[in-house]
Amino acid sequence: MKARILTILTVVALTVMYVGGASNAFAYNETGWTGAGICGVTCHISGVGIPGVNYGPHGGYSSGTKVCKVCHTLHDAPTSNSLLLGETVKAACQVCHDGTAGRGVYGAIAQRGLPVGGQHKIETTSMVPGGSASTGGSVPMAFSGPNSTLTCSDCHSPHAKNCVTPFLGERQRMPEGGLYPVGTSNRLLKQRPGGVTTAVAEYGSDWCLACHQGRSSSLPAVMNHPVEASATVAAPYNYRRLGIIGPGPYPTSETTIGAAGINTQFSSYNRAYLMPFPRTDAQAGHLPICQQCHEDERYVGDLTASGTQATPSESTATFLPVGGDGRNAADNPRFQNFPHEAQGFRMLVEADTTAQTDDLCLNCHPQAGLP
Numbered sequence: 483m484k485a486r487i488l489t490i491l492t493v494v495a496l497t498v499m500y501v502g503g504a505s506n507a508f509a510y511n512e513t514g515w516t517g518a519g520i521c522g523v524t525c526h527i528s529g530v531g532i533p534g535v536n537y538g539p540h541g542g543y544s545s546g547t548k549v550c551k552v553c554h555t556l557h558d559a560p561t562s563n564s565l566l567l568g569e570t571v572k573a574a575c576q577v578c579h580d581g582t583a584g585r586g587v588y589g590a591i592a593q594r595g596l597p598v599g600g601q602h603k604i605e606t607t608s609m610v611p612g613g614s615a616s617t618g619g620s621v622p623m624a625f626s627g628p629n630s631t632l633t634c635s636d637c638h639s640p641h642a643k644n645c646v647t648p649f650l651g652e653r654q655r656m657p658e659g660g661l662y663p664v665g666t667s668n669r670l671l672k673q674r675p676g677g678v679t680t681a682v683a684e685y686g687s688d689w690c691l692a693c694h695q696g697r698s699s700s701l702p703a704v705m706n707h708p709v710e711a712s713a714t715v716a717a718p719y720n721y722r723r724l725g726i727i728g729p730g731p732y733p734t735s736e737t738t739i740g741a742a743g744i745n746t747q748f749s750s751y752n753r754a755y756l757m758p759f760p761r762t763d764a765q766a767g768h769l770p771i772c773q774q775c776h777e778d779e780r781y782v783g784d785l786t787a788s789g790t791q792a793t794p795s796e797s798t799a800t801f802l803p804v805g806g807d808g809r810n811a812a813d814n815p816r817f818q819n820f821p822h823e824a825q826g827f828r829m830l831v832e833a834d835t836t837a838q839t840d841d842l843c844l845n846c847h848p849q850a851g852l853p
């Protein structure tokens with residue numbers, strides 16, 4: 483087995499050399515670029531017909547690319563699992579996306595010595611909390627990890643096939659040449675997470691509901707907080723297109739349609755988490771999507787005392803070597819790992835590590851507006 487791992491590392495290290503923020507397993511070091519100029523040939527290639535978007539070895543395959551072999555072996559595979567080089571899907575992914583030094587989608591919080599408040603554990607469980615539409619309780623799903631446990635490929639397509647509409651994300655944790663680019667991509671998110679039968683084209687509530695069926699607010703037998711989804715609203719808002727707070731100056735009662743990941747530049751505002759009351763313009767008649775309550779933990783800002791205006795907080799992301807991946811405690815949000823793991827209880831955007839707080843509710847239900 484050791485020999486096998488060494489072979490994998492040697493093959494991949496030679497062909498990949500440097501794999502951006504997505505990875506750590508190779509010649510990347512925290513102070514800079516140590517690749518040998520072939521980075522763009524093998525892995526950091528623009529994929530799937532979207533110029534400028536890096537899908538790495540995920541798709542965009544042609545007769546000239548040489549990437550199947552970074553994940554598959556044709557002979558002598560360690561298990562019967564899709565001829566993967568790794569023992570499991572997780573192992574295959576972590577050849578590149580590992581959390582060493584706290585740079586992976588998993589492991590960054592623990593690396594900074596902090597407790598993980600909520601997470602989607604990998605290859606540990608097949609029970610989906612809130613998975614039952616009839617009881618609201620937990621039900622098992624047949625996932626792709628060992629013993630049907632949840633693994634990376636239940637949410638992501640390794641070959642970038644049948645993915646959701648590309649969306650502007652807020653992530654600034656994939657450095658290239660020291661910068662943290664933000665971008666519009668599909669994050670390889672499957673339209674059928676967990677292998678469900680009904681495809682979901684947009685990343686938003688409906689995508690989460692594919693597995694968490696018992697968290698819909700349109701069920702006859704289970705009561706949940708109202709959520710914007712295709713079962714409750716025609717043409718529902720989603721992560722890409724949402725009623726957000728206007729561009730300011732703040733405080734403001736202005737709302738507009740924009741992306742939840744709007745807070746992506748060097749210093750912008752967390753504009754997707756507050757709803758002034760009475761509801762205004764773009765938010766009136768709409769309900770929150772899951773990601774307005776469940777996201778990386780941060781201070782989102784506040785409504786004014788009357789509740790009629792909003793002051794979103796500044797979102798900040800400092801760069802290596804000062805910040806990135808939670809190094810800088812002042813970054814807001816500090817970590818960018820949702821929905822893999824988060825500091826907040828139940829991955830709530832505002833919460834302690836172990837409990838929900840009223841801070842979350844007051845973002846949309848100001849005290850002055852309560853009956």
Ligand code: HEC
Nearest residue numbers: 539540543549550552553554563564571574626635640641
């Ligand atoms: C980034 C890693 C990665 C790369 C690169 C990759 N694959 Fe895969 N492939 C996987 C994983 C993981 C699975 C298992 C999928 C699942 O669990 O849903 C898989 C499954 C497959 C399957 C289905 C096997 C089965 O059990 O039915 C085929 C066929 C396949 N890959 C072919 C290819 C080819 C051809 C290429 C190159 C053009 C390629 N793959 C590149 C990771 C990869």
Ligand code: HEC
Nearest residue numbers: 600601602603607609610632636675676690693772776828
């Ligand atoms: C492929 C199926 C699947 C999808 C899609 C999915 N989840 Fe989950 N979710 C699970 C499973 C399985 C667990 C249990 C994980 C565990 O025990 O670590 C879980 C757990 C959770 C938890 C509880 C976490 C905790 O620490 O207690 C929350 C909250 C959650 N999911 C929210 C979401 C949201 C929001 C989305 C959409 C962005 C989403 N999930 C998408 C399967 C899924």
Ligand code: HEC
Nearest residue numbers: 504572575579587602604633634637651652653669820821
């Ligand atoms: C429950 C579903 C789910 C599971 C399981 C999951 N992911 Fe993700 N992943 C997501 C979503 C959703 C995003 C996009 C989040 C965003 O941009 O707001 C994402 C984004 C990413 C990204 C790109 C953005 C970033 O932050 O770097 C990488 C890389 C990634 N996932 C790797 C993995 C790996 C590796 C595993 C398994 C060890 C895994 N994911 C398991 C849902 C999942």
Ligand code: HEC
Nearest residue numbers: 502504525536537538552575578634638640667668669670
């Ligand atoms: C050989 C190295 C390698 C392996 C193995 C690998 N990846 Fe990647 N992955 C990359 C690179 C490189 C990128 C692009 C990063 C960049 O250029 O910014 C990437 C990007 C991603 C993204 C983000 C795509 C986007 O839209 O931004 C996700 C999600 C992801 N990988 C998931 C996975 C999963 C799941 C697996 C296992 C099935 C896996 N990767 C295996 C190298 C790898």
Ligand code: HEC
Nearest residue numbers: 611612687690691694697698707709770771772775828838
């Ligand atoms: C208005 C805020 C809000 C929205 C919107 C929201 N949640 Fe939650 N969610 C919470 C809070 C607060 C908790 C923790 C308290 C609890 O467990 O009841 C939680 C807990 C959870 C849990 C873990 C505990 C359990 O009983 O299932 C899951 C899973 C979950 N939510 C999924 C979702 C999904 C999926 C969506 C979108 C369809 C969603 N939530 C929308 C606030 C919200």
Ligand code: HEC
Nearest residue numbers: 707708755756757761768769770774775842843845846847
């Ligand atoms: C992102 C905004 C947002 C957050 C955060 C939020 N809510 Fe709501 N909530 C709404 C909206 C929108 C409605 C629909 C009615 C309205 O516009 O007030 C609603 C409705 C409700 C209702 C009425 C449900 C019904 O069936 O009539 C209750 C009760 C409620 N929320 C409680 C809470 C509690 C408690 C919290 C904190 C855990 C919370 N909400 C967090 C936006 C939010």
